[in-house]
Amino acid sequence: MEQKRPPIVTILGHVDHGKTSLLDFIRKAAVAAREHGGITQAIGAYQITHEGSPITFIDTPGHAAFEKMRSRGAKVADVAVLVVAIDDGIMPQTIEAIKHIKSAGVAMVVAVNKIDLPGINKVAQMEKLKKQLSDREVLIEEYGGDVPIIEVSAKTGVGVDKLLEIIQLVAEVAELKADSSLPATGVVVESKLDKFKGPVATVIVQNGTLKKGEAVVIAGIKGKVRGLIDFTGKQLDSAGPSTPVEVLGLEEVPQVGAELGKDSSTKEEKQVVITSIVERLKKDETTILKVVIRTDVAGSLEAIEDALNKFNEEGEHVKIVSAHTGNLTESDIKMAASTGAIVIGFNVKVLPPILKLAETEKVLLRSYTIIYELIEEVEAVVEEMLKVGALEEIFGTAQIMVEYPYGKNEKIAGCKILDGVFTKGPKVKILRGEEIIGETKIKSLKKVRDEVNKVEKAEECGMMFDPKIDFTVGDLIQSFRTI
Numbered sequence: 364m365e366q367k368r369p370p371i372v373t374i375l376g377h378v379d380h381g382k383t384s385l386l387d388f389i390r391k392a393a394v395a396a397r398e399h400g401g402i403t404q405a406i407g408a409y410q411i412t413h414e415g416s417p418i419t420f421i422d423t424p425g426h427a428a429f430e431k432m433r434s435r436g437a438k439v440a441d442v443a444v445l446v447v448a449i450d451d452g453i454m455p456q457t458i459e460a461i462k463h464i465k466s467a468g469v470a471m472v473v474a475v476n477k478i479d480l481p482g483i484n485k486v487a488q489m490e491k492l493k494k495q496l497s498d499r500e501v502l503i504e505e506y507g508g509d510v511p512i513i514e515v516s517a518k519t520g521v522g523v524d525k526l527l528e529i530i531q532l533v534a535e536v537a538e539l540k541a542d543s544s545l546p547a548t549g550v551v552v553e554s555k556l557d558k559f560k561g562p563v564a565t566v567i568v569q570n571g572t573l574k575k576g577e578a579v580v581i582a583g584i585k586g587k588v589r590g591l592i593d594f595t596g597k598q599l600d601s602a603g604p605s606t607p608v609e610v611l612g613l614e615e616v617p618q619v620g621a622e623l624g625k626d627s628s629t630k631e632e633k634q635v636v637i638t639s640i641v642e643r644l645k646k647d648e649t650t651i652l653k654v655v656i657r658t659d660v661a662g663s664l665e666a667i668e669d670a671l672n673k674f675n676e677e678g679e680h681v682k683i684v685s686a687h688t689g690n691l692t693e694s695d696i697k698m699a700a701s702t703g704a705i706v707i708g709f710n711v712k713v714l715p716p717i718l719k720l721a722e723t724e725k726v727l728l729r730s731y732t733i734i735y736e737l738i739e740e741v742e743a744v745v746e747e748m749l750k751v752g753a754l755e756e757i758f759g760t761a762q763i764m765v766e767y768p769y770g771k772n773e774k775i776a777g778c779k780i781l782d783g784v785f786t787k788g789p790k791v792k793i794l795r796g797e798e799i800i801g802e803t804k805i806k807s808l809k810k811v812r813d814e815v816n817k818v819e820k821a822e823e824c825g826m827m828f829d830p831k832i833d834f835t836v837g838d839l840i841q842s843f844r845t846i
Contacts, residue, residue: 368541368604369410369417370534371439371567373469375460376446381476384517385446386422389527407553407565408607409594413527418534419567419605421552439550439567439620442470442533444526445501448477449488449514453495461499470533473503473512474526479519489514541604545571548624551581552607554616555715562586562616565609566602566623573602573623579610582621583732586613615712637740640705640727641747650748651679652741653704655695656686657711663734664688667709670738680745691717691728700724709737758842759783759820763834769827775807776826776834784819785826785842793832794839803828805842 374382390409410419421440443464447457464471475492478485493503493512502508511529515522553565564581566573573579575588589612591599602608644650654671658664664686674681684704685695690712697720699706706721708730721728731737765777785791787808793800806829808815810822818824826840834840 365540365542368539369419370441371419371605372442373421373440374444377454377456380446380448381517382446388517388520406594406609440469442530445473446476449475450480452492471510472529475514476517478514479516541570543572543603547571547573551617551619551621556616560611562613563609563611564617567607568602568604575600581617581623584613584615584617588612637743640744651682652744653682653684653702655684655699655704655706657691657708658688659710661688663709674745693720696720696724696726699726756844758789759785761840763836763838778824778826780818780820780822782820784817786817789842789844791840791842793834801832803830803832
């Protein structure tokens with residue numbers, strides 16, 4: 364049976380505008396009010412009680428983690444508090460935070476911080492800030508919108524009670540409910556490999572009840588709950604809706620944004636990943652999926668390599684950049700970043716520093732425990748790539764009439780434009796009869812001795828390519844893009 368549950372709150376805003384200070388004030392005030400007065404544990408989330416009602420705060424999301432949760436389809440927060448310093452107003456990261464909050468579809472409350480700063484014309488600054496918010500389509504209640512705005516001081520605590528009251532009012536309007544009798548579902552907001560506890564994850568239970576001793580699965584990672592620890596360090600036997608707990612007993616460290624109660628990626632989640640890979644390939648103007656592979660044992664590695672190589676029987680679609688056994692390393696991530704590859708792990712541990720590096724380097728990392736799931740996902744990517752590259756727009760065709768040596772190892776292609784136009788932007792491919800010799804880009808385009816931006820039909824020109832390609836007299840050059 365569904366019952367009312369506490370709101371889950373995240374705090375976002377520009378650096379130095381007081382996000383951390385505000386969270387610290389709320390947390391310390393909450394701990395001071397507790398009878399046992401324990402020191403809070405750094406588990407990434409905590410729960411306070413205001414006027415007899417609980418509120419859960421995520422205290423270390425950051426914009427990147429918040430966006431990662433959102434991109435994985437995990438709506439972890441019910442209310443987002445946008446912290447804006449009264450002296451600075453809207454800043455770049457404030458704009459970024461507004462975008463994330465709107466994309467996530469959560470209720471917004473604006474907390475104007477540092478109102479106790481000396482020498483501030485508070486009335487003028489507040490009016491300026493309200494106008495800035497309106498320009499960003501954040502309409503406060505005073506302007507006919509539904510976004511509350513509260514003046515606070517994270518330093519002295521002025522306005523904090525009012526902020527907590529408003530959060531509870533917003534939650535009341537949203538009518539947040541959950542059924543504690545169901546199996547637990549939730550989202551990972553922080554994870555790490557602890558040298559004493561092993562893999563641990565801070566999970567906020569969104570529905571149902573998580574119990575000590577039960578078997579769990581988080582995005583394919585299995586475990587048995589050996590311990591549930593709240594933010595005060597207290598051991599719990601169970602955790603109900605909106606409760607943040609550190610979960611012990613997992614086989615591996617799950618990623619932030621991973622969902623409790625999901626055995627593996629759903630069809631929709633897989634499609635999001637596939638689309639993401641294909642979009643990246645389109646951006647890099649390639650139809651070849653490059654992969655860096657790490658597996659548990661040599662047998663697995665051989666089986667995966669054989670399966671991936673079958674995709675190249677009718678043209679190169681998958682290129683294995685690196686393939687080794689053992690856990691993923693920083694070198695794997697850096698190699699993937701430098702070559703535009705994705706990283707595939709099979710039955711290997713993915714430690715938090717590796718996850719962090721992959722995030723920093725913008726490398727897509729996929730981890731599997733079943734080979735056919737890995738192959739199915741790669742097959743889907745190849746099929747989408749073929750759809751994307753099935754149509755081409757040809758900008759121009761030229762024929763190489765003569766070769767000129769240039770420097771020690773390069774040469775210039777003396778060409779005549781047969782049709783269309785050539786510029787330096789698009790990719791070009793070299794054709795020898797019906798065979799495609801390769802693809803490259805024009806790095807230099809000259810008419811006589813002058814560098815030019817464009818050459819047209821019937822004109823003659825010199826072309827140099829980067830990367831270098833083995834052309835010869837008589838080859839055709841086509842300037843194109845895939846549609």
